[in-house]
Amino acid sequence: MIRALLTALLALVALPAAAQTAPANPRVAFETEVGRFVVEVYADKAPVTAANFLRYVDAKRLDGITFYRVVKVQDHFGFVQLGLQNDPKRVFPPIRHESTEQTGVKHLDGTLSMPRLKPGSAQGEFTISLGDQPSFDANPANPGDNLGYAAFARVTEGLDVVLKVFDAPVSPTATLRGGSFKGEVPVKAVRVLTVRRVPA
Numbered sequence: 001m002i003r004a005l006l007t008a009l010l011a012l013v014a015l016p017a018a019a020q021t022a023p024a025n026p027r028v029a030f031e032t033e034v035g036r037f038v039v040e041v042y043a044d045k046a047p048v049t050a051a052n053f054l055r056y057v058d059a060k061r062l063d064g065i066t067f068y069r070v071v072k073v074q075d076h077f078g079f080v081q082l083g084l085q086n087d088p089k090r091v092f093p094p095i096r097h098e099s100t101e102q103t104g105v106k107h108l109d110g111t112l113s114m115p116r117l118k119p120g121s122a123q124g125e126f127t128i129s130l131g132d133q134p135s136f137d138a139n140p141a142n143p144g145d146n147l148g149y150a151a152f153a154r155v156t157e158g159l160d161v162v163l164k165v166f167d168a169p170v171s172p173t174a175t176l177r178g179g180s181f182k183g184e185v186p187v188k189a190v191r192v193l194t195v196r197r198v199p200a
Helices: 002-020 047-058 159-167
Strands: 027-032 035-041 066-074 077-083 111-114 125-130 150-157 190-197
Touching: 027 047, 035 047, 035 159, 047 111, 047 150, 047 190, 066 159, 077 159, 125 159, 150 159
Parallel strands: none
Antiparallel strands: 027 035, 027 190, 035 150, 066 077, 066 190, 077 125, 111 125, 111 150
């Protein structure tokens, strides 16, 4: 009996120590032509989407991509988009959709998310929100496809660098992908030099 009590007490004492040594969420640094920004990847809350992003990072497939789309709703409110533009030689297979209802990761200022067509079609494209974007979150009260987009990370350092990308001029006439994104294509796309994990 006494031995069992002692064992239980030792287990309780060990709990705080175990919690302190739990691995932190990965941090990833983007080195761009206009500066550096760092994101925290919510592997604890959005494991599927986070693992997909980290797979691209670790394979160095995001090196050399560009910010190819800027959606300006108003000053410092909208989003920027970057990624592989569905390059069949560089994209991994699509992943299961993790809605904000599942993860609790909302589209707040600086949040990274995955654009998609139908749920479960996201691959290697990413957006960064400027300003809170609740319309991107899942909303079961809406009709039709109400699952929103999969948010999985947030900028923790260098949001001013993302704002430089957002504030740069866009062309009123240029388009991508057979005529899409008119009025949202940067005059000069900002290139991402490298994307790497930040050592713990």
